[in-house]
Amino acid sequence: DAKTTQPTSMDCAEGRAANLPCNHSTISGNEYVYWYRQIHSQGPQYIIHGLKNNETNEMASLIITEDRKSSTLILPHATLRDTAVYYCIVRRNNQGGKLIFGQGTELSVKP
Amino acid sequence: GAVVSQHPSRVICKSGTSVKIECRSLDFQATTMFWYRQFPKQSLMLMATSNEGSKATYEQGVEKDKFLINHASLTLSTLTVTSAHPEDSSFYICSARGWGGQGSYEQYFGPGTRLTVT
Numbered sequence: 340d341a342k343t344t345q346p347t348s349m350d351c352a353e354g355r356a357a358n359l360p361c362n363h364s365t366i367s368g369n370e371y372v373y374w375y376r377q378i379h380s381q382g383p384q385y386i387i388h389g390l391k392n393n394e395t396n397e398m399a400s401l402i403i404t405e406d407r408k409s410s411t412l413i414l415p416h417a418t419l420r421d422t423a424v425y426y427c428i429v430r431r432n433n434q435g436g437k438l439i440f441g442q443g444t445e446l447s448v449k450p
Numbered sequence: 451g452a453v454v455s456q457h458p459s460r461v462i463c464k465s466g467t468s469v470k471i472e473c474r475s476l477d478f479q480a481t482t483m484f485w486y487r488q489f490p491k492q493s494l495m496l497m498a499t500s501n502e503g504s505k506a507t508y509e510q511g512v513e514k515d516k517f518l519i520n521h522a523s524l525t526l527s528t529l530t531v532t533s534a535h536p537e538d539s540s541f542y543i544c545s546a547r548g549w550g551g552q553g554s555y556e557q558y559f560g561p562g563t564r565l566t567v568t
Binding site: 375377380381382383384385388426437438439440441442443 | 454456484486493494495496499541543545556557558559560561562564
């Protein structure tokens with residue numbers, strides 16, 4: 340599975356959009372981009388995933404560049420409860436695909 | 451939908467004893483379950499993958515005789531830490547993959563079990 344690169348930490352003001360970048364320049368054609376987050380001392384929570392089209396759900400939007408070498412997770416109106424470590428993971432979407440976690444981005448939403 | 455539970459949430463045991471952690475998918479059937487370990491201020495590390503009725507596949511560097519995994523049904527997997535030592539103290543997180551409540555085949559995580567070995 341391809342590796343990802345994310346900034347170690349980011350700050351965001353409450354109520355503003357949080358844009359979390361991820362580089363995955365070695366992604367292959369059958370690998371999806373997944374985003375999870377982990378609030379302190381809890382299990383990871385699934386946010387969103389996509390292959391090449393932009394995706395949106397009730398939690399966030401995922402923007403994937405045309406060459407698929409990078410993506411951005413957007414939390415449109417960040418709240419204090421969105422403070423967490425956000426993990427960008429690429430994975431084959433089949434029985435053998437495993438979620439391998441990198442170091443993630445520690446997002447701090449400040450009042 | 452797609453809830454994964456773990457029991458216990460916290461456990462303290464003495465060095466040399468064994469500890470069993472249960473992982474259950476409450477409202478879906480999990481064809482595959484995963485066990486992760488997380489040390490303080492570090493990311494999750496995948497320990498092993500198990501399919502129902504089959505032997506678990508362990509990641510490189512994980513001792514299969516120390517971390518016994520049983521996946522006897524589509525809703526239950528157990529991790530037994532045998533002869534635990536203080537360096538086994540960690541946050542153990544299980545994950546189950548299956549068809550969740552929103553009709554997507556995804557991987558869902560339990561809340562984790564904090565193990566402290568004294």
